[in-house]
Amino acid sequence: MSQNQEGHGHGHEHGHDKEYTIIVNTREKVVTEKELSFSDIVALAYETPPTGPNIVFTVTYRRGHGNQQGSLVEGQSVKIKDGMVFDVSCTDKS
Numbered sequence: 001m002s003q004n005q006e007g008h009g010h011g012h013e014h015g016h017d018k019e020y021t022i023i024v025n026t027r028e029k030v031v032t033e034k035e036l037s038f039s040d041i042v043a044l045a046y047e048t049p050p051t052g053p054n055i056v057f058t059v060t061y062r063r064g065h066g067n068q069q070g071s072l073v074e075g076q077s078v079k080i081k082d083g084m085v086f087d088v089s090c091t092d093k094s
Contacts, residue, residue: 023085037077045088054094061086 019030024044033040042049042057049057062069063084072078 020080020082020084022080022083025086025088031080033080035077035079038072038074040077041072041086042088045086046090050090050092052092052094054092056091056093058089058091059086 022029029044041059059072
C-alpha cells in the first residue's frame with residue numbers, strides 16, 4: 001500500500017500540489033498556485049468586492065521571494081511563497 005501512496009503524486013509538483021499559506025488583509029489563506037494575479041488577490045481579500053466606475057483597488061505585498069516587497073496593478077501577477085503578506089485596499093474615487 002505505501003508503495004502506491006509514495007508513487008502517486010511524486011514528480012508532479014508543478015505548483016498545484018504544494019500549499020502556500022499567505023496573509024491577505026490580516027487573514028490567513030491557503031493557496032496552491034505558484035503565482036497569483038492582481039485579480040486573484042483582490043478576490044481573496046473581498047468575498048464580494050465593491051463595484052462601480054470609481055472603485056480602485058490597491059494591492060501591496062511584502063515577504064516575497066528574496067524578501068521582496070512591492071505593489072501590483074491590474075494585469076500583473078507575483079510568484080507566491082509561504083508567509084507572504086498582502087494588503088488590499090479599496091477606494092472610491094468619486
